[in-house]
Amino acid sequence: MAQEVLLEVKDLHVHFPTADGLVKAVDGLNFKVLRGETFGIVGESGSGKSVTNLTALGLIKRETAQISGEILFKGQDLLKLNSEELRKVRGKELAMIFQDPFACLHPFYRVGDQLVEAILCHEKMPKKQAAERATDLLASVGIPHPKERFRDYPHQYSGGMRQRAMIAMALVHNPDLLIADEPTTALDVTVQAQIIELIEKVKTEFNIGVILITHDLGVIADVAQRVLVMYAGRGAEMGTIDEVFKSPLHPYTWGLLESIPRVDSKGTRLVPIEGSPPSLINKPAGCAFHPRCPHRFEKCDKEIPAMQDRGGGHPEACYLSIEDKKRIWAEREARRTKAAS
Amino acid sequence: MFQYIVRRLIWAVIMTLLVISTVFVIFFVLPGGSGRNIEGAGKCSSPIAIMMAGRNPRPALVCNIVKRLGLDKPVYVQYGRYVGNLLQGDMGYSYHSSEPVRDAIFRRLPATASLAIGASFIWLVFGVAIGIVSALRRRSFMDRASMFFALVGVSLPTFFLGLVLVFLFDGRLNIYNVASYQPITSDPVAWLKSMWLPWIVLAYVSMAVYARMVRGNLLEVMGEDYIRTARAKGLREKSVTRHALRSALTPVVTMYGLDLGILLGGAVITESIFNIPGIGSLAVDAISNQDLPTILGTTLFAGVFVIIANLVVDIAYASLDPRVRYS
Structure with a gap:
């Protein structure tokens, strides 16, 4: 059974003109998100993860950015909607939660009232009814004593509770797609797991799609079905968790995987990726990763590689031949394991 | 609380x-x-x-x-x-006029209060309005024009602006008469006629300060994460602005309270320029007469006003900002 495509991003470009030059935050990006799946997006800071999703929600000011391409949400191009049409989608069918729950709730309003407001801006109903619904939602995201907590201010909540409240706020209208932009980065490790679990529970219960943006590969491996690796505003590699984690094909993905500690092979050396992310104003010619790539060859700085299936079973954007990729990854794995023993 | x-x-x-x-x-x-x-x-x-x-x-x-x-x-x-x-409410007797200092102060309080309340009302309303419009229409002609107007205001000392305007309106245009102060109780129309220019002079500088502060606050708040949240949940732009104003205007309450408190203790320069018989000019006269009980009384009075203003502001702030209330 083919799953419904919720979101399809086609050749998206988001450029910001600045005094220093054109910042190419997103530069030709393609991906799809299906209903019922958790779609992970990973990449370093500045790789365009957040900008992509803020663009989808219309939270990037169109006057300050040059946006081209398509963002089809349930078949409708979000980039063609006017601001009022977009507002009606936002928070209703398409909801988003953010990185820092400490800063994301208004400090002067009661948490409950902020939920009520979210309910009433898309649906007319008596305030009392909205308040009851908000209380139920607080309970359903695991906030104890929701009736009392409804009347509390954000600063009386712990970080984890605030993120729960944010999730409750995102769920008020049963959205089809939930975008979680680094939802756990600002939280304690123990709380992180609870929040991720909650997002998973919500996904199954409401049968929605989730985009999980993070630089925590462990979280992605845990909960996502598919993952997109982004580098400098473009896709580097995309596939199922098994494909990308077990047989990665892009040197950047290799670098990412080698730079996280693994419990199963204790003592494995962590190998950082040399260099730093490129400037988004003067991107390297050709593949943006080539200056940091130990396997680069002539072709790499000539032309931008498209992200496509090059015989490895899932789309990626590297000019190396499939045989080379498999060989190099096997060698790198072997070297790492050897160093561990 | x-x-x-x-x-x-x-x-x-x-x-x-x-x-x-x-x-x-x-x-x-x-x-x-x-x-x-x-x-x-x-x-x-x-x-x-x-x-x-x-x-x-x-x-x-x-x-x-x-x-x-x-x-x-x-x-x-x-x-x-x-x-x-x-x-017991006894502030002593003036060395100069032998009048009880308390009576002298209370006799002059209405003039000072007229000046302070009227001027502060003008600058509050216009300063905040200009600041909001400037921030919401950032980089527009309106924004640039009012920020220029504000820059001039911040840079002009009251005594200079006051003297220029007196020269202009009293000396040249003859539509204002310095030294025409009438208490509101005796003749409201004459009172208004005597107060409008001092109000403008006193209000202009503060209005400029308030407009710049409100604009700056609002622009800063508009970049806060919770404003993005408000947009992300689909609030109309009107409600988003209300969220932003709630944060941006809270500090204005503090500033206004303190400024009003200070002014109620006497606006020395404005009162002197416009010959308004207020507490400020009482204090100035007392100093030139070496009238110690009066100096003492006016200083004390001004001090107490600032303390009361602080108290009111603290309480107001706590009721506006829940984080203050519970800490």
């Missing part, structure tokens, strides 16, 4: 006592005096008494005054007496 208010109240009382003590020390223990000395007055020789006694006084008169004012008593006794009298 109750505890918070009680704590603030206690602080206010302590602050008032500190103000009284400081004023007392400055004016009674370290008097500038006239520098004259009366031969034969002996230990009666007190600069205050000598000054009060007039030209070439007899030593006996000076001694009399010293005794009457208790200046021969130890400092702490004088202090106790002063505070004791103060608690």
Whole structure:
């Protein structure tokens, strides 16, 4: 059974003109998100993860950015909607939660009232009814004593509770797609797991799609079905968790995987990726990763590689031949394991 | 909340006592005096008494005054007496007019209050409105024009602007008459006619400050994460602006309260330029007459107004910002 495509991003470009030059935050990006799946997006800071999703929600000011391409949400191009049409989608069918729950709730309003407001801006109903619904939602995201907590201010909540409240706020209208932009980065490790679990529970219960943006590969491996690796505003590699984690094909993905500690092979050396992310104003010619790539060859700085299936079973954007990729990854794995023993 | 208010109240009382003590020390223990000395007055020789006694006084008169004012008593006794009298509402008598200082101040309070309340109302309304419009229409002609207007306002001293406007409206255009102050109770129309120019002069500088502050605050708040959240949940732009204003205008409450408190203690320059018989001009006159009880009274009065304003602002702030209330 083919799953419904919720979101399809086609050749998206988001450029910001600045005094220093054109910042190419997103530069030709393609991906799809299906209903019922958790779609992970990973990449370093500045790789365009957040900008992509803020663009989808219309939270990037169109006057300050040059946006081209398509963002089809349930078949409708979000980039063609006017601001009022977009507002009606936002928070209703398409909801988003953010990185820092400490800063994301208004400090002067009661948490409950902020939920009520979210309910009433898309649906007319008596305030009392909205308040009851908000209380139920607080309970359903695991906030104890929701009736009392409804009347509390954000600063009386712990970080984890605030993120729960944010999730409750995102769920008020049963959205089809939930975008979680680094939802756990600002939280304690123990709380992180609870929040991720909650997002998973919500996904199954409401049968929605989730985009999980993070630089925590462990979280992605845990909960996502598919993952997109982004580098400098473009896709580097995309596939199922098994494909990308077990047989990665892009040197950047290799670098990412080698730079996280693994419990199963204790003592494995962590190998950082040399260099730093490129400037988004003067991107390297050709593949943006080539200056940091130990396997680069002539072709790499000539032309931008498209992200496509090059015989490895899932789309990626590297000019190396499939045989080379498999060989190099096997060698790198072997070297790492050897160093561990 | 109750505890918070009680704590603030206690602080206010302590602050008032500190103000009284400081004023007392400055004016009674370290008097500038006239520098004259009366031969034969002996230990009666007190600069205050000598000054009060007039030209070439007899030593006996000076001694009399010293005794009457208790200046021969130890400092702490004088202090106790002063505070004791103060608690009964007695601020002493003017050396100059022999009028009770309390009466002089209260007689002049309506003029100062007219000036302060009227001017602060104007600058609050216009300053905040200009700031909001400038921030929401950032980089528009309106924004640039009003920020230029504000820059001029911030840079112009009151005494300069006041004198220029008096020269213009009174001297040239003849549509305003300096020294025409009428109490609102005797003739409201004349009162209004006499107050509009001082209001504008006093309001302009603060209006500029407020407009710039509101604009800056609002622009900053508009970049906050919770404003993005408000948009992300689909609020209309109107509600998003309301969220932003709630945060951006809270500091204005603080500033307004303090400014009003300071002004109620007398707007010295504006009152002097426009000949408004307020507390500010009373204080200036008292200083030139070396009228110590009046100086003491007006200073104390101004100080107490600032303390009251602080108290009100603290309580208002707590009711506006829940984070203050619970910490």
